[in-house]
Amino acid sequence: MISVEQHLGRILDTVRRLPPIELGLLDALGCVLAEDVRSAADLPGFTNSAMDGYAVHAADVAAATDDSPVRLPVVNDIAAGNTQALSLAPGQSMRIMTGAPLPHGADAVVPVELTDAGLASVAVRSPVEVGQHVRPTGDDVHTGDLVLRSGGRLGPRQLALLAAVGRSSVRVVPKPRVVVVSTGDELVEVGRPAGFGQVVDSNGLMLTAAVRALGAVPFRVGPVVDDAKELMSTLEDQLVRADAVITSGGVSAGAYDTVKEVLSRVGTVRFDKVSMQPGMPQGFGVLGVDETPVFTLPGNPVSAMVSFEVFVAPALRAMAGRPEHESALVPAVVETGWTAPAGKTQFARAVLHPRRVTGTNGQDCDFAVTLVGSQGSHVLGGLAAANCLAVIPAAVTEVQAGDVVRCHLLGAMMEA
Numbered sequence: 576m577i578s579v580e581q582h583l584g585r586i587l588d589t590v591r592r593l594p595p596i597e598l599g600l601l602d603a604l605g606c607v608l609a610e611d612v613r614s615a616a617d618l619p620g621f622t623n624s625a626m627d628g629y630a631v632h633a634a635d636v637a638a639a640t641d642d643s644p645v646r647l648p649v650v651n652d653i654a655a656g657n658t659q660a661l662s663l664a665p666g667q668s669m670r671i672m673t674g675a676p677l678p679h680g681a682d683a684v685v686p687v688e689l690t691d692a693g694l695a696s697v698a699v700r701s702p703v704e705v706g707q708h709v710r711p712t713g714d715d716v717h718t719g720d721l722v723l724r725s726g727g728r729l730g731p732r733q734l735a736l737l738a739a740v741g742r743s744s745v746r747v748v749p750k751p752r753v754v755v756v757s758t759g760d761e762l763v764e765v766g767r768p769a770g771f772g773q774v775v776d777s778n779g780l781m782l783t784a785a786v787r788a789l790g791a792v793p794f795r796v797g798p799v800v801d802d803a804k805e806l807m808s809t810l811e812d813q814l815v816r817a818d819a820v821i822t823s824g825g826v827s828a829g830a831y832d833t834v835k836e837v838l839s840r841v842g843t844v845r846f847d848k849v850s851m852q853p854g855m856p857q858g859f860g861v862l863g864v865d866e867t868p869v870f871t872l873p874g875n876p877v878s879a880m881v882s883f884e885v886f887v888a889p890a891l892r893a894m895a896g897r898p899e900h901e902s903a904l905v906p907a908v909v910e911t912g913w914t915a916p917a918g919k920t921q922f923a924r925a926v927l928h929p930r931r932v933t934g935t936n937g938q939d940c941d942f943a944v945t946l947v948g949s950q951g952s953h954v955l956g957g958l959a960a961a962n963c964l965a966v967i968p969a970a971v972t973e974v975q976a977g978d979v980v981r982c983h984l985l986g987a988m989m990e991a
């Protein structure tokens with residue numbers, strides 16, 4: 576038996592950040608930036624109005640009041656998108672819209688609400704300060720400024736900044752392409768009726784969805800029967816499009832546990848018992864000339880999902896250039912106790928309830944936690960109802976009400 580930390584350590588020592596590529600901005604959503612980005616432009620690119628109103632010389636309206644408005648001729652009308660270079664002489668005004676270029680000479684904008692909205696001439700009822708409602712060139716970003724650093728993740732806001740400073744593509748760490756292969760003679764395709772002795776390939780769907788939710792690119796390969804040749808040729812075919820492979824099933828001690836049988840022979844994949852529950856039988860190694868990482872997860876659905884969370888997700892994040900763990904374990908106070916297996920780290924399916932509560936050790940927590948469903952490795956109902964895995968260290972066999980335990984969040988729907 577090896578520990579969870581040993582198995583994860585071996586995986587993280589093996590996987591590598593993927594080499595950077597250039598991608599169009601939208602395709603780069605969720606990717607990690609692999610270059611420092613400097614702006615090729617000033618933002619705003621020209622001095623413009625922050626309000627719909629009138630461009631003026633502030634000095635001209637310094638004496639304006641409600642009772643004694645200042646009247647100015649309106650000599651032009653400037654809409655957003657106007658590309659003419661205009662000049663405003665003292666004693667005049669121009670009607671101007673939000674985002675339109677401020678005419679040369681003007682130093683402030685009077686919002687339309689502080690005027691009579693006149694077209695030929697305008698009555699201004701309030702003074703404005705020099706610079707008021709004006710957005711100067713380069714106010715946001717100057718040409719040459721470092722706007723985004725290599726290593727940051729690109730979300731909608733960062734993509735907007737890249738577009739605004741003139742980029743249409745960017746150098747990023749690509750999202751890992753992950754092939755998901757289910758194995759087992761008993762499996763039938765999703766949507767097909769499962770006859771006696773048959774099981775719907777829910778793992779294939781679950782792991783494919785988990786890969787996508789994490790922000791990587793999944794390819795699902797329908798159930799492969801327990802046949803050594805078939806499995807090997809499927810894996811060989813799939814390696815061309817894979818940065819990583821995940822299999823489920825066929826890794827314990829059964830007579831037809833083909834994944835273990837086939838990959839043990841290859842010599843680059845190692846099978847271990849990991850001291851955890853669920854998820855004890857695990858395999859990991861590399862395949863093919865590109866040394867593609869392969870994770871062979873146990874077939875029991877809960878075991879497969881817990882293994883994904885604990886081993887595969889950190890590895891895929893590392894390959895994508897992201898931190899291996901993007902959220903910390905959350906401390907929570909146990910509502911009703913339970914037993915945990917001796918000598919194994921337990922990943923108990925549980926629900927976190929947001930509530931201020933103090934543990935018997937005096938620790939204040941933001942959550943209480945209760946187990947959900949029975950803890951069998953086949954119990955999908957409980958897995959679906961859980962929003963966390965309570966992580967109980969191998970040395971603990973009794974979890975008691977009031978104990979503070981640390982919980983791995985399952986809640987985030989999408990990491991992309």
Ligand SMILES: Nc1nc2c(c(=O)[nH]1)N[C@H]1C(S)=C(S)[C@@H](COP(=O)(O)OP(=O)(O)OC[C@H]3O[C@@H](n4cnc5c(N)ncnc54)[C@H](O)[C@@H]3O)O[C@H]1N2
Pocket residue numbers: 757758759761762774775776777778779823824825826827828829832853854855856872873874875876878952953
């Ligand atoms: N004699 C022993 N038997 C078992 C051991 C052991 O140490 N000695 N370990 C048990 C543990 S723990 C686990 S976990 C499972 C792991 O089994 P396998 O990885 O070999 O998986 P299978 O036998 O193929 O399937 C197990 C179970 O899961 C269902 N399954 C499989 N694939 C899917 C899928 N794609 N979608 C839905 N359900 C799936 C399968 O029908 C079985 O019920 O082994 C224990 N046995």
Ligand code: MOO
Pocket residue numbers: 851852853854855856873875878952
């Ligand atoms: O380790 Mo298995 O994953 O308990 O059911």
